Amino acid sequence: MKSSNTVLIALFAALIVVLSLIPPIPLPAIPVPVTLQTLGAMLAGAMLGPVRGALACLLYLALAAVGLPVLPGGRGGLGAFFGPTGGFLVGLVAGAFVTGWLARRLAGRAAGGAARFAGYVAACVVGGIAVVYACGVPWLAAVTKMGFTKAVLAVAVFLPGDLAKALVAAWVASRVERVWPMLGR
Numbered sequence: 001m002k003s004s005n006t007v008l009i010a011l012f013a014a015l016i017v018v019l020s021l022i023p024p025i026p027l028p029a030i031p032v033p034v035t036l037q038t039l040g041a042m043l044a045g046a047m048l049g050p051v052r053g054a055l056a057c058l059l060y061l062a063l064a065a066v067g068l069p070v071l072p073g074g075r076g077g078l079g080a081f082f083g084p085t086g087g088f089l090v091g092l093v094a095g096a097f098v099t100g101w102l103a104r105r106l107a108g109r110a111a112g113g114a115a116r117f118a119g120y121v122a123a124c125v126v127g128g129i130a131v132v133y134a135c136g137v138p139w140l141a142a143v144t145k146m147g148f149t150k151a152v153l154a155v156a157v158f159l160p161g162d163l164a165k166a167l168v169a170a171w172v173a174s175r176v177e178r179v180w181p182m183l184g185r
Contacts, residue, residue: 005052008048008052008056009048009052009055009056009059010056010059011056012040012043012044012047012048012052012053012056013056013057013059013060013063015040015043015044016037016040016041016044016056016057016060016092017060017063017070019035019036019037019039019040020035020036020037020040020060020070020071020072021070021072021074022035022036023072023073024072024073027157029154030154030155030157033072033073034158034161035072036165037072037088037089037092038092038095038128038129038132038162038165039128039165039168039169040057040060040092041053041057041092041093041095041096041099041127041128041132042095042096042099042124042127042128042165042166042169042170043169043172043173044056044057044096044099044100045095045096045097045098045099045100045101045103045123045124045127045128046099046100046103046107046120046123046124046169046170046173047172047173047176047180048100049100049101049103049104050096050097050098050099050100050101050104051097051100052100053096053097053099053100054093054094054096054097054100056096057092057093057095057096058093060092061081061089061090061092061093063076064076064077064080064081064089065077065078065081071089082143083143084139084140084143084144085136085140086139086143087135087136087137087138087139087140088132088135088136088139088140090135090139091131091132091133091134091135091136092132094131094132094135095127095128095129095131095132095135096127096128097127098123098126098127098131099123099124099126099127099128099131100123100127101123101127102119102122102123102126102127103119103120103123103124103173105119106118106119106120106122106123107119107120107123107173107174107177113174116174116177117170117171117174120169120170120171120173120174121166121167121170123170124165124166124167124169124170124173125163125166128162128165128166128169129159129162129163129166133155136155137151137152137155138151140154140155
């Protein structure tokens, strides 16, 4: 791996840490707070591509696993992976990979700014929301014993905010691409 790739992976892992340390917003009756972690995963995937984006998220999770307080609320350690948010944490890696893969396919091949932006939005929605939810919701249901349907309904509260994060990530990625082209990444 080139040293520039290592630096980019570390930089985006640090970005996810910063976004995670912005105080989470707890919601009543739901053990999962509103955080900006998924925004970081979407940005990593869209801007670094599938492999480096997933590696940035994996590095972030490794820092959390060894006990550094990098998770929302200043948490860290392996215990966080076995709580209600554990599936969402693991889903960040898969979400960043899918976001990066789709961004290359959809935005990377788009002709024109609007089509490129739409490609990034689609990549962020599918990878950063659908994939992360697909990993997190079953885990939430199993850990809290609330049932899958109830877990889906509980997590639906986060959808408007996550859609806003997808739009922000797509906008940032499309703007950055003007000076840092995705082709060749």
